[in-house]
Amino acid sequence: MSPEKFLPRINSPQDLKQLSLDELKHLASEIRAAIIDTVARNGGHLASNLGAVELTLALHYVFDSPHDKIIWDVGHQCYTHKLLTGRREAFGRLRQSGGLLGYPSREESEYDTYNTGHASTALSAALGLSVARDKKNEDYNVIAVVGDGSLTGGVAYEALNQIGHLRKKLIIVLNYNEMSISPSVGALSSYLSYLVSGQPFLKMKEQAKSVLRTIPKIGRPLIKAARAFEDLIKKTFFPGLFFEELGIRYVGPIHGHSLHSLIEAFENARNYPGPVLVHCVTQKGKGYRPAQLDPEKFHSASPFNINTGLPVCRENGPTYSRIFGEAISDLARNDDSIMAITAAMTDGTGLNQFAVEHPDRFFDVGIAEQHAVNFAAGLAIAGLKPLVAIYSTFLQRAYDQIFHEVCLMDLPVVFALDRAGIVGEDGPTHQGINDIAYLRHMPNMILMAPKDENELRQMVYSAFQYGHPVAIRFPKGKGFGVKIDREFSFLPVGQAELLKTGKDLIIAYGHLVYTALEVANRLEEKGFSIGVINARFARPLDEDLIINQARKAGVIFTLEEGILEGGFGSAVRELLDRHGLYQVRFKSFGLPAALYPLGKPDEIRNILRLNADSLVEDIGNFYSS
Numbered sequence: 001m002s003p004e005k006f007l008p009r010i011n012s013p014q015d016l017k018q019l020s021l022d023e024l025k026h027l028a029s030e031i032r033a034a035i036i037d038t039v040a041r042n043g044g045h046l047a048s049n050l051g052a053v054e055l056t057l058a059l060h061y062v063f064d065s066p067h068d069k070i071i072w073d074v075g076h077q078c079y080t081h082k083l084l085t086g087r088r089e090a091f092g093r094l095r096q097s098g099g100l101l102g103y104p105s106r107e108e109s110e111y112d113t114y115n116t117g118h119a120s121t122a123l124s125a126a127l128g129l130s131v132a133r134d135k136k137n138e139d140y141n142v143i144a145v146v147g148d149g150s151l152t153g154g155v156a157y158e159a160l161n162q163i164g165h166l167r168k169k170l171i172i173v174l175n176y177n178e179m180s181i182s183p184s185v186g187a188l189s190s191y192l193s194y195l196v197s198g199q200p201f202l203k204m205k206e207q208a209k210s211v212l213r214t215i216p217k218i219g220r221p222l223i224k225a226a227r228a229f230e231d232l233i234k235k236t237f238f239p240g241l242f243f244e245e246l247g248i249r250y251v252g253p254i255h256g257h258s259l260h261s262l263i264e265a266f267e268n269a270r271n272y273p274g275p276v277l278v279h280c281v282t283q284k285g286k287g288y289r290p291a292q293l294d295p296e297k298f299h300s301a302s303p304f305n306i307n308t309g310l311p312v313c314r315e316n317g318p319t320y321s322r323i324f325g326e327a328i329s330d331l332a333r334n335d336d337s338i339m340a341i342t343a344a345m346t347d348g349t350g351l352n353q354f355a356v357e358h359p360d361r362f363f364d365v366g367i368a369e370q371h372a373v374n375f376a377a378g379l380a381i382a383g384l385k386p387l388v389a390i391y392s393t394f395l396q397r398a399y400d401q402i403f404h405e406v407c408l409m410d411l412p413v414v415f416a417l418d419r420a421g422i423v424g425e426d427g428p429t430h431q432g433i434n435d436i437a438y439l440r441h442m443p444n445m446i447l448m449a450p451k452d453e454n455e456l457r458q459m460v461y462s463a464f465q466y467g468h469p470v471a472i473r474f475p476k477g478k479g480f481g482v483k484i485d486r487e488f489s490f491l492p493v494g495q496a497e498l499l500k501t502g503k504d505l506i507i508a509y510g511h512l513v514y515t516a517l518e519v520a521n522r523l524e525e526k527g528f529s530i531g532v533i534n535a536r537f538a539r540p541l542d543e544d545l546i547i548n549q550a551r552k553a554g555v556i557f558t559l560e561e562g563i564l565e566g567g568f569g570s571a572v573r574e575l576l577d578r579h580g581l582y583q584v585r586f587k588s589f590g591l592p593a594a595l596y597p598l599g600k601p602d603e604i605r606n607i608l609r610l611n612a613d614s615l616v617e618d619i620g621n622f623y624s625s
């Protein structure tokens with residue numbers, strides 16, 4: 001069979017319906033090859049997509065998308081869906097500038113019902129669609145595909161609660177692979193694996209035996225026996241008791257790589273008049289050995305060599321995440337009260353070292369950012385020192401917990417916001433650009449951003465000593481390769497650093513401090529005199545330093561990798577206003593609150609003019625305007 005026998009014939013899901021089961025199986029291997037080939041070149045979510053090939057084929061075989069609505073939770077597993085829905089030719093430019101998004105996108109295709117990127121949203125959206133469908137007397141199926149990892153997110157339970165209550169016709173496909181990015185955590189995850197492992201059946205046999213043994217006796221043993229018998233009956237007829245008792249029909253477990261079983265299960269689910277959950281058991285990385293062996297590494301992979309599975313370009317120099325992880329591990333060795341919390345991102349946040357060294361003080365709470373913050377508040381109230389490490393974009397989920405649980409009570413919780421700023425290829429849902437604005441007004445909150453990875457280490461150390469809520473934001477990827485001072489040094493709250501003096505001033509926040517220095521030096525060659533301040537803190541600002549400098553300056557510029565509305569520049573402008581410095585000319589450089597283009601971080605910085613060349617030009621133009 002040629003590797004591309006069936007895939008080129010599929011221009012829409014309708015074309016699938018002409019294929020036999022055997023042909024569908026061949027198509028599945030062609031799809032796997034296409035996904036591996038593209039992700040090896042462009043990077044992307046490999047393991048999840050390889051695990052969802054048959055499941056997606058079966059869905060499109062049984063249902064009539066786009067008339068029937070499929071909603072992908074997180075959306076990182078939608079590559080097969082994209083290949084089957086008229087985007088085969090564009091697939092080679094997945095996650096590239098001008099190419100396809102790695103997540104569902106309504107702007108991209110009518111087959112993408114709902115945009116996702118953040119987890120656990122599909123069930124609520126699917127219920128919304130079902131209610132709307134019935135209200136408008138329309139007739140289509142609504143299918144939500146959700147992973148067991150995403151089922152750890154609280155909003156999914158809120159949805160299940162209402163789904164069971166309203167009992168609308170709705171199909172939930174649970175893609176169960178025992179993995180979030182790391183192995184799935186929590187009680188529900190254990191329950192799902194209990195269903196899959198066949199334990200109910202074994203347990204039932206044992207219970208049946210003990211029931212029979214106790215039946216001749218009277219009194220308490222009989223009552224106990226009756227209860228056990230009732231339980232046995234329930235488990236026999238309703239294996240997914242948890243869902244059944246919520247009012248959702250449970251079907252499964254289904255072999256998630258058997259097209260025959262999947263098609264049969266989906267056809268049955270299609271005919272069921274109320275909410276039904278089809279529990280499909282899949283394997284992450286299916287069909288590509290390196291990804292099967294290490295699904296965590298291949299959850300989201302950078303470009304790799306297909307033969308070896310090794311990354312094409314090895315990172316030289318440590319990432320911010322790694323420096324952060326080392327710092328927190330070093331601190332925890334000497335301070336038993338430090339507790340680290342992640343929301344399903346142990347590896348991504350650099351907490352893996354901490355998890356190994358201090359398993360009793362490390363908590364992966366699942367994709368549950370709100371709970372993570374609330375849980376940290378409880379730890380802090382009791383006198384411990386919690387650290388919450390969550391990417392900037394995902395911490396958005398916990399806005400109210402940060403305000404209500406932590407900041408109002410002025411609890412000393414340290415937040416580490418990785419991937420703050422432009423993150424690139426994952427697209428608009430993942431840019432970490434809002435955190436300055438959504439944290440800056442929180443009572444008691446201290447906001448910091450290091451100019452480089454060494455300063456990050458010192459900020460992590462200092463944050464634990466402030467005794468207030470602190471958020472440290474730092475970017476994705478490698479640092480500048482600066483020397484790391486192993487000895488910790490304390491940074492006093494609100495103390496900025498004057499790096500260069502000049503007539504005018506750039507006040508920069510975070511890693512763009514180095515860009516500010518380059519810009520100031522290049523403009524000096526053109527006859528401008530511009531000083532540079534490394535702000536270190538967006539809150540509290542170094543009021544004395546900034547105001548003293550501002551009184552001497554004719555023009556002040558601010559520079560940040562965050563949205564301008566409510567951001568760092570706004571804070572400086574407000575400070576100048578409070579001191580009546582209305583005469584100072586002022587311009588802030590940062591990011592627009594907009595839908596971001598696809599591309600690598602530097603490509604996006606170039607487009608948004610947040611690089612040294614553009615800034616030299618734009619500041620030069622500002623002077624002459």
Ligand SMILES: Cc1ncc(C[n+]2csc(CCOP(=O)(O)OP(=O)(O)O)c2C)c(N)n1
Nearest residue numbers: 048117118119147148149150179180181344
């Ligand atoms: C709110 C939120 N937090 C964290 C993430 C990062 N994330 C992306 S996929 C994923 C794991 C999802 O697991 P699951 O739903 O089981 O899908 P699988 O990859 O196992 O197929 C996580 C934690 C996210 N997308 N959204």
